[in-house]
Amino acid sequence: MVRQKTEIKKIENSAARQVAFSKRRRGLFKKGKELSTLCNSQIGLVVFSSTGKLYEYASTSSMSDAFQRHRIHTEEIDQVSAPLQGTELEQLDLEDLVRLERQLEGSLALVKQTKGEVLDELTASLKRKELLLTEENNRLQQNAEAYARDSSGEGGPVLKLKGSFESINSHCCVAETGSQGNPISSVSLQLRLTSKAETEQNGA
Numbered sequence: 001m002v003r004q005k006t007e008i009k010k011i012e013n014s015a016a017r018q019v020a021f022s023k024r025r026r027g028l029f030k031k032g033k034e035l036s037t038l039c040n041s042q043i044g045l046v047v048f049s050s051t052g053k054l055y056e057y058a059s060t061s062s063m064s065d066a067f068q069r070h071r072i073h074t075e076e077i078d079q080v081s082a083p084l085q086g087t088e089l090e091q092l093d094l095e096d097l098v099r100l101e102r103q104l105e106g107s108l109a110l111v112k113q114t115k116g117e118v119l120d121e122l123t124a125s126l127k128r129k130e131l132l133l134t135e136e137n138n139r140l141q142q143n144a145e146a147y148a149r150d151s152s153g154e155g156g157p158v159l160k161l162k163g164s165f166e167s168i169n170s171h172c173c174v175a176e177t178g179s180q181g182n183p184i185s186s187v188s189l190q191l192r193l194t195s196k197a198e199t200e201q202n203g204a
Contacts, residue, residue, distance in 0.1 A: 017050070021049060021050070025047055025055055028045065028047070029045060029055075029057040032045050032057055032059070033057070033059065036059035041059070042059050042060055042066060042069065043057065043058065043059040043066075044056075044057070044058045044059070044060075044063060044066030044067065044070070045057040045058075046063070
């Protein structure tokens with residue numbers, strides 16, 4: 001039996017929502033513990049329920065240790081990224097400023113190179129689309145010209161129905177009832193098609 005995929009949307013029923021929250025919270029913490037054990041990583045999970053109740057899991061001795069490490073890591077990132085953003089430059093000496101300038105020049109060159117590659121790919125893509133549209137336009141134009149020639153009779157003999165519906169020779173025969181009592185009927189319609197040359201000759 002194929003298991004149906006659960007649609008991800010808010011569960012309106014409060015009891016069902018609480019049950020789903022409990023199951024998925026335990027599953028989340030279980031996955032965090034497995035990740036910590038398998039990969040020797042530090043995990044910190046914080047979950048607040050819809051009622052505001054706090055649930056937490058930490059692979060270290062306490063959640064405060066995980067928060068402390070996260071805070072230190074964030075501060076280190078801010079210290080490194082601040083000069084790149086042009087702030088807190090007064091704390092740098094000449095050597096640091098020269099090193100920062102080289103880093104910025106290298107980053108700028110890489111950005112320009114990537115930008116050029118993206119523009120080249122975009123230009124090539126637009127040219128391919130233009131070629132396809134041109135070919136399609138030529139094909140449609142040729143079809144339109146061919147249709148116009150056929151309609152005007154310039155493209156050679158064109159088959160037409162001779163005369164109107166009254167000139168269509170029709171023969172209908174209804175046989176007598178057979179031995180089994182079932183009526184037998186046959187209808188044959190004969191349509192006579194003539195070329196343009198024949199039509200002109202008849203008109204003359």
